[in-house]
Amino acid sequence: MAKKKIPSLPKLLQSKIYKTGQTRGADDDVIFQNRVNRNSTVLIPYDFYEISRTAPDNDGVFENGFIVLINPTFYFTTENINDILTSKGLSLGENCLLFYETRKEWNEFNPITKNLVLAQSRINPLGGHYVARVPSTTSANDEKLNLGYNTTSLKGAGIRIYEYASSQIIKNTQIQLEFLFWQCVDSHQVALEAGMTEENIILRKESIFEICAERKLSEIGLLQANRMIDKENNTICPLCMEKLKGMGFLSRLSQAEGRAVPDLTVTEINLFHIRELRIGEFNHKPYNLGWGHHHCNVVCKDSGIIDTLKWMKSVTDKNIAEGIVF
Structure with a gap:
């Protein structure tokens, strides 16, 4: 008996996952x-x-x-x-x-x-x-x-x-990244509001989870250790470790009043490399790619999570020492 066709994701989400297989702009x-x-x-x-x-x-x-x-x-x-x-x-x-x-x-x-x-x-x-x-x-x-x-x-x-990443690694990371979307606290409701039916959501999730299990892309211990999900198995931002909401994948980034541009395409949630990209390593791979807040990603840049956290601690420590209350 032929397998049932896997339903498609909402267009914007599918595009977002697909683009993770591409390089940055130049x-x-x-x-x-x-x-x-x-x-x-x-x-x-x-x-x-x-x-x-x-x-x-x-x-x-x-x-x-x-x-x-x-x-x-x-x-x-x-x-x-x-x-x-x-x-x-x-x-x-x-x-x-x-x-x-x-x-x-x-x-x-x-x-x-x-x-x-x-x-x-x-x-x-x-x-x-x-x-x-x-x-x-x-x-x-x-x-x-x-x-x-x-x-x-x-x-x-x-x-x-x-x-660089091979075509197979690209595919595996995209599948794992979709798994992480479905682990967001509101992903089911977001998919419904984006046009998927209840039946298609269930079928899509089951199919992706099955593929992840077969390819060992859903190892909970590794996902938690690499700051991709928390102890409740919900997807989190690797830097601030706040639970992510599925709506952030589809919502455009909020803009400061008076500085808004009409063609902004940046969403609230972006691809986030756990261990930063650096020459001599190939870090675009499963268990090193999560989803994170756009602003957290900007703060982290190419410094890496741990070095960024150390810098953030030094900043807050200095402010506290100066009597700043926040």
């Missing part, structure tokens, strides 16, 4: 791609190649390859540089590029005078030797240089290495 003046899947080509700074060269799964292979970015000054002033690169399995124009970021690098080691070619592809071979993102210099009247990976069809060379 504008044209940087080398990164803008909001693409986390299994895209990764960019690895040469200095961090040894600790970042192996993908976290898929037998250590990045699904869409990698590009190592090399500083031009280092490349042109290092003796036997090509032999060094070869010993690491690297070759300019195949899986690594010169990355020009300053006017000084461009002027001293101009790639055009050295007969180098702009890269044309994200896949080995890269079809060139260099890429440039050099800001303008007002005092010298130099225009900015955005060269390579700047066309509509090939915008951005790749993604930040620490944002």
Whole structure:
């Protein structure tokens, strides 16, 4: 007997969960791609190649390859540089590029005078030797240089290495994140108000919970230890540990009077990395992704929860010592 089709989530919630599989935004003046899947080509700074060269799964292979970015000054002033690169399995124009970021690098080691070619592809071979993102210099009247990976069809060379996750990891995190939505205190009522029927809610929850059990994505002890749910098994903000309400997934962030903008898309609840993203680690994975308040996420930034809590304690301690009552 065929399995019953799993009902869809409300559109806004489905979109919110889907977007967790994408990278952060990036504008044209940087080398990164803008909001693409986390299994895209990764960019690895040469200095961090040894600790970042192996993908976290898929037998250590990045699904869409990698590009190592090399500083031009280092490349042109290092003796036997090509032999060094070869010993690491690297070759300019195949899986690594010169990355020009300053006017000084461009002027001293101009790639055009050295007969180098702009890269044309994200896949080995890269079809060139260099890429440039050099800001303008007002005092010298130099225009900015955005060269390579700047066309509509090939915008951005790749993604930040620490944002990478394989397609399977992306899927597992999305399933676990939906599980966490259903653990919110009012998720059932919120789903009803968003248009789901009672029958579809029950079927959807049962299906997601079953998948989570099969893939070991609903281990209560791990979820609690990683600040994702509390002792009542309700989803909480990893920083302030307040119970989250499902309505926060669908409600736009409240705006200060007189400063409101009509096109705000930020919701009250956002994706929250328990252990922050950092180079040398791959922290976009199950049991490290929760839901948290937008403001808590902003406070935490890239510092990590524990360091942020230590800072918050020092601030409150200093205020108390000064006699501030709150």
